[in-house]
Amino acid sequence: MKNRLKVLRAERDWTQAQLADALDVSRQTVNAIETGKFDPSLPLAFRAARLFRMRIEEIFHDPTPDKDGGNLATEIKKDTDV
Amino acid sequence: MNQVKRPENGYQSRIRANVIRLFRWNGAWGAATALMAFGPKLLWNRTLVFTLLAVGLDVAVGVGMILANKNYLAELDELQRKVQLNSMGITLGVAVVAGVPFSVMDAYHVIPFHADIAYLLILMSLTFAVSNLYGTRRYR
Amino acid sequence: MFGPTGVGKKLRGMFCGSEGEPGRVLGSSLAGAVDVSRQTIYAIEVGKFDPILPLAFGTGRPFALRIEEIFHDEDLVKSTAILNQ
Numbered sequence: 001m002k003n004r005l006k007v008l009r010a011e012r013d014w015t016q017a018q019l020a021d022a023l024d025v026s027r028q029t030v031n032a033i034e035t036g037k038f039d040p041s042l043p044l045a046f047r048a049a050r051l052f053r054m055r056i057e058e059i060f061h062d063p064t065p066d067k068d069g070g071n072l073a074t075e076i077k078k079d080t081d082v
Numbered sequence: 083m084n085q086v087k088r089p090e091n092g093y094q095s096r097i098r099a100n101v102i103r104l105f106r107w108n109g110a111w112g113a114a115t116a117l118m119a120f121g122p123k124l125l126w127n128r129t130l131v132f133t134l135l136a137v138g139l140d141v142a143v144g145v146g147m148i149l150a151n152k153n154y155l156a157e158l159d160e161l162q163r164k165v166q167l168n169s170m171g172i173t174l175g176v177a178v179v180a181g182v183p184f185s186v187m188d189a190y191h192v193i194p195f196h197a198d199i200a201y202l203l204i205l206m207s208l209t210f211a212v213s214n215l216y217g218t219r220r221y222r
Numbered sequence: 223m224f225g226p227t228g229v230g231k232k233l234r235g236m237f238c239g240s241e242g243e244p245g246r247v248l249g250s251s252l253a254g255a256v257d258v259s260r261q262t263i264y265a266i267e268v269g270k271f272d273p274i275l276p277l278a279f280g281t282g283r284p285f286a287l288r289i290e291e292i293f294h295d296e297d298l299v300k301s302t303a304i305l306n307q
Contacts, residue, residue, distance in 0.1 A: 001276060021092040025159035032221040038161050042278040043227045046295040056289045062279040 002061040006034045008052050023047050093159065100154045107147040114140040165217035172213045177206050226272050227296040256280035 009019050016034070020027040023044065032038035040048070040060075049056045117125075118136040126132040155163055181202050188197030253260045256277060265271035266281075273281065282292050 024093050026093055026097070026162055028218070028221060029159050029161040032161055037221050039274050039276050041160050041272050041274050042229050042289070042293060043272050043296075044160065045275045045278070045289075046229065046293075050295065056275070056278075060275055060279075062283070063276060 001033075001036055001039045001063055003033065003036070004059055005030070005048065008054075008059065009034075022051055096157060097154075097162075100157050104147075104150045104154050107143070107150040111140070111143050111147045114143040161221060165214065165221065168217055169210050169213040173206050173210045176209045177202060180205055226270055229266075229269070229272050229278075229293045229296055252281070252284070255284065 005019075009016070014022075016030045017027045020030040023030065024047070025044065029038065033040050045056050045060055048059055052059060114136075118133075118140040121136050122128045122133045155166060158166060184193075184197045184202065187193045188195075253263045257280075258277060262271065262273075262277075266273050278289050278293060282289050285292070
């Protein structure tokens, strides 16, 4: 999952260890998220959003924008129409 | 306003404390198991009551070890927990897949020695160590 | 420490309502669309399980809602409550 964590961190001159501390996770986890090898949980994403005072969408990028959104919208319509 | 709040005792030190606790329980379990295994012959000349007490102690300490491990898993962050659980899953699989043929081979005297459960424990430890290392490196 | 925070609690009744109720989506159809089990959707709704971020994105997409509009930042709610005391 692509994200701007590394950029945001660099802008503030923080090390990975400092960011890890602030998010209450290991440095390894911060690194794995920054490099896109690991997708964070929603609560962790919220912690990051709160730390940087941003919305989640401004830090993390939805990997599949509108890919099956259309299909689901149709499906939901079908369900609610019953 | 936009300052990093750094807790004095962050994640790493909390995990360290948990690992120490886990090691202590592991050590206690090892000691209780040794007492149970060698005590009857060496210490109390196979007196049934003492043997039963040693078994009870071993199981009780074993339960403590399991709970310590459960706590440790709960304290880990999500990535490290995932690595740990993956390793545990692979270890369980290897133990079952290797353990059953091993005991069958013993039963039909295919192997020239007794299929001691200690061999299985050694295999499980090695499997866990390797898969844990692999998982850790994968996310580095 | 890392137990479920209940981020999804606000979802209650949003997905797992009974068939035909307006404004409600069958949990099973959402589960199929975001490729998880029905059980997962339910556990998120009752706050027993926290989704990973891609799943959270997937949940918001069909409603064209932002994550913050669907999920509750429980920790923030808690800290705000403490500050307001």
